[in-house]
Amino acid sequence: MRGLILWLVLAAGLAQAQTREVNPADLELTVTIENAEVTPFQGEMVLVTIHGVYRRHITREKLIQPALEGFNWMQLGEDHWYETQIRGKKVKNFKRRMALFPKQAGKLTIDPFVHHLTLTDEGDDWFAHDIRSQPLTINVDPAPQMDGWWLPVRRLEISDQWSNAPDQLQEGEGVLRIIRVKAVGASPDMIPPMPELTSPSAMIFPHPEQRLVELSPQGPVSIAFWRWTIRPGRSRSAILEPLTFDYFDTTTRQAHSATITAQRVAMDEANLPEPAPPPAPAAQRTALMAGTGIIALFIGFSILLLGRNFSGLKRLQAIPAFNPLYRRLRRAARNEDLAGTRRTAVAILQQEGRCPETTNLLHQFDNAVFGSIDTAPDTLRFAREFLLATSNRSRKPSGA
Secondary structure, eight states: OHHHHHHHHHHHHHHHHSSSSOOGGGEEEEEEETTTTSOOBTTOOEEEEEEEEEOSOEEEEEEEOOOOTTEEEEEOSSOEEEEEEETTEEEEEEEEEEEEEESSSEEEEEOOOEEEEEEEOTTSOEEEEEEEOOOEEEEEBOOOOOSSOOOEESEEEEEEEESSOTTSBOTTOOEEEEEEEEEETOOGGGSOOOOOOOOSSOEEEEOOOEEEEEEETTEEEEEEEEEEEEEOOTTSEEEEOOEEEEEEETTTTEEEEEEEOOEEEEBOGGGSOOOOOOOOOHHHHHHHHHHHHHHHHHHHHHHHHTTOOOOSHHHHHTSGGGOHHHHHHHHHHHTTOHHHHHHHHHHHHHHHOOOHHHHHHHHHHHHHHHSSSOOOOOHHHHHHHHHHHHHHHHHSOTTO
16 A cells, blocks of 8 residues: 555656646756856857756757857867756756857857757657756957967977987988977967978978867867978088977966977988098009009900990999999989988989089989978989989080
8 A cells, every 4th residue: 555655656746747837947057167257368268068957858959059159169079968866866967068269359248058858748748848048248358469379278288209319310311300289278270380490501391280189178189290301401410490489378377488499400420421541651652553553454445345435534433334333322222212312322423523414303302202292202213314314414525
């Protein structure tokens, strides 16, 4: 008997709860602003939480957000449904987090959010019911006057990474520099544009920058990657100028300046060509000249027998069989050794002299290696065309 009475009481309470008449206290929708006591600047992130508390059974739902005029905005993840207990009864909760970025100063209004709900009545029939949040008004201060880029963030992290040691490069080698900027509480477009990296003597090849964003309860986390490939110039050592930009910490309400320090890019002394040996004594020079004369006479006689004209050491070096640099270039090209290929090509130019065709080929090779297109150059084709251009130049008469 007691069980029957308890069941009737529960059924009556359930029937009373699931009626077409809706008690306003059973459905609540509120919008709150985090750190509402702080007046934000124009462009500064304003964190907003939309929270619903429902003591009725909900069949379907859809939250309609207002136009949010005067704001840029981002939703921070998916809507979250969960249960809590109020006075011993289970209650459904709805939560959405958003980041708003005021586009202008002055008084801005967040119009009501509307939650379209489908409820059930005593007969288990569905009916529609809407609830609205109260509108909110916030004051926004103008962005401070600054010489540089206005960047309000909750936290800023900067890292400077290199593909290899920038001051221990080999002959003809370059290094990739990657600066990573992480801004918490900012959208990707708020990070300043990729700066121009400058140096009095280094060769700098910028790559397209990359940006991405991750969502967190603390707001968007935007990351920018700035990349350059760098080679020291003819001096074999160069200094990259420092990079500086300003930002505003919205937590401490203070402006700061971030500086990426200067960096030296240089060839490793252990990898530089060995210095020329000191001059030999007079007796050794005489013997050396005599031996060299005999060898040159033999080689010249051999060439005459083959029907070739011999006009000095440069003619001999232009013959692939007698020039070790030619063979070294082909070997580096077959191994796809970019640094070795370029280093040997430069050595040949120092030996043979430059011409417009060989200079243009080397320039095209550098663009393929250090340019923005991530495609490796055809080393075999470069070596073939470079040696052909060098040989053609050596065959031309000196007056041509």
